[in-house]
Amino acid sequence: MLDSVKIQRRQSEIRQSLSELAGKADPSADELRSMESLDTEYRSNETRYRAALIAEDTERREAGAELETRSDRQFAELVAGFELRQVALHLDEGRNLDGRTAEVVQELRSAGGYRGVPIPLMALEQRAGETVAAGVPDPIQTRPIIDRLFPGSVAAQMGAQMIQIGSGAVEWPVTTSAVTAGWAATETGNVAGPTEYTTTDKALKPEHNLGIHMRITRKALKQSGDALEQAIRRDMSGTMAAELDKAIFLGTGTGGQPLGVIPGAATYGITSTPAGVAASWAALRAAVVRFMTANAASGPSAVRALVRPELWGFLDGVEAFAGSGVTEWSRITSQLGSVVQTTNALAAPASDATSVLLTTNAGGVAPIFVGLWGAVDLIRDPFSDAQSGGLRLTALTTADVTVARGSQLQLVTGLGLTAGGE
Structure with a gap:
């Protein structure tokens, strides 16, 4: 009492x-x-x-x-103790799920419909340093479900925000009006007239499905539980991270792919500027200045750059000032907030010319939004490998990409990788 x-x-x-x-x-x-x-x-x-x-x-x-x-x-x-090994054996042998794995699956089924066995996104996280007590893994570190799903992915390093969506679509209203201010010219004069306040909606829609197809041999199924568990985690998380990165930046918008940032630059209102000169800090500096004049960035340290390794290879061998030992690459990395290298999220150079994508977080708003719907739906194919005793799994997830404000991104194309320019 x-x-x-x-x-x-x-x-x-x-x-x-x-x-x-x-x-x-x-x-x-x-x-x-x-x-x-x-x-x-x-x-x-x-x-x-x-x-x-x-x-x-x-x-x-x-x-x-x-x-x-x-x-x-x-x-x-509960998710920290989720075992993918149990799911694989359940689909292969019909073994009953138990412990935390069964509880998580029941919870996910109550929230949405799945043809196969639902898997929480955090279960794809690669774990290290696990200890086993009473047959239940107890990870040392437990991470949030969304923003740490792929902590090493290019999208995360470029400031993209991953959002977990239960069902339906999500929209962000973005201001598009240009409200003006004005002084009254005389004592009884009027100030600037009213300007209509308008917005436009940027939506994430569950229209794009990503599938990961896996073949697990009978030998793999008979290996120790931890080995199979870690192998499935590495394969699924690595494949999904690579494919999501590629779709976020290079998605064509056709063939089931979402419209990526670079092919959809015109659609998203992203400024694309052809440089037409040899790559250098000066060629990127103009884009940084555009960020600052548009109030999207407070300085170069607030800007991230996504580049190809070929650009690093060229700029690291070009001295900014003769005899100084300071390369153009050093000038870029010292000025910008971060520089991320990728071979997956940017197309390979064409005609010795490459592109660079610049992003910034303005007012705490992410430059790119990635929506993920529900959990990963894991479905078994019991027929394809029946003769060999193998197991085929398909993991399905639904994702979409959108850009709320195009002014938070700049695309610079035609950066030459030779001393003569483009």
């Missing part, structure tokens, strides 16, 4: 006793002393009651904050 409730009950008893004593016309000396002690106790209890209320209010706030985050934390703990 709460202390405040106990004190309230005691106060009621004191008031009842005092009312009985106060009704007597000629109280005895003992009754007078009893009235004084009860009155003293009543005043003391009032102070204790206020203190109890303050303490209990703090406890309630702490308990409420814990309850608000308890469900997410408990689910993360």
Whole structure:
């Protein structure tokens, strides 16, 4: 029972006793002393009651904050013990799921429909340093589900925000109006007239499905559980990371692919500037200046660059100033916030010319949004490898890409990789 409730009950008893004593016309000396002690106790209890209320209010706030985050934390703990090995054996042999794996699968099925066995996205994370107690893995480190799914991916390094979506589409209203300010020319003159405030919606829609096809041989199934577990994790997470990176930046928008940032530059309103000169810091500096004049970046340190390794190979051998030892690559890395190299998210150089994508987070808004719907749906093909005793799995996930504000990205094309220019 709460202390405040106990004190309230005691106060009621004191008031009842005092009312009985106060009704007597000629109280005895003992009754007078009893009235004084009860009155003293009543005043003391009032102070204790206020203190109890303050303490209990703090406890309630702490308990409420814990309850608000308890469900997410408990689910993360369940996912930490999720075993892909159980899913593979369930699809191959019909083995029943148990422990945390069964609980996670039941929870995901209650939230959405899946033809196969649903797998939480965090289960694809590569784990290291696991210890096994009573047959249940207990990872040392547990990460959030979305923003740490592929911590080494190019999209994450370029500031893309990955968003978990349960169902339906998600839209962001972006201001498109140009509200103007003006001074009144005379004492009775009007200021600038009203400008209509307009927005446009940037949507993520579940229209693009990514599939990962896996073939697991009978030998792999008979290997130790940890070996199979880690192999499946590495294959699925590596394949998904590479394919998502490629789609985010180079998706054609056809053949089931989402429209990537670079092919969709015109659609997303991204400024694309053909350099037509040899690659250098000066060729990229103009794009950084455009960021700053558009109030999208406070300085070059707020800008990220996505480049090909061929650009590094060329610029690292070009001195910015003769005899100084300072290369053009050194100038770029010292000025920009970060430079990310990729062979997957940018097309290979054509005619000794390459492109560079620049991004910035303006006002805390990510330059690229990547929507992921639900969990990974793992489906078994029981027929293709039946004769060899193998197992074929297909992992399906739904994703989409959009850019909220095109002014947060700049594309510079035609950067020559030879001393003569493009």
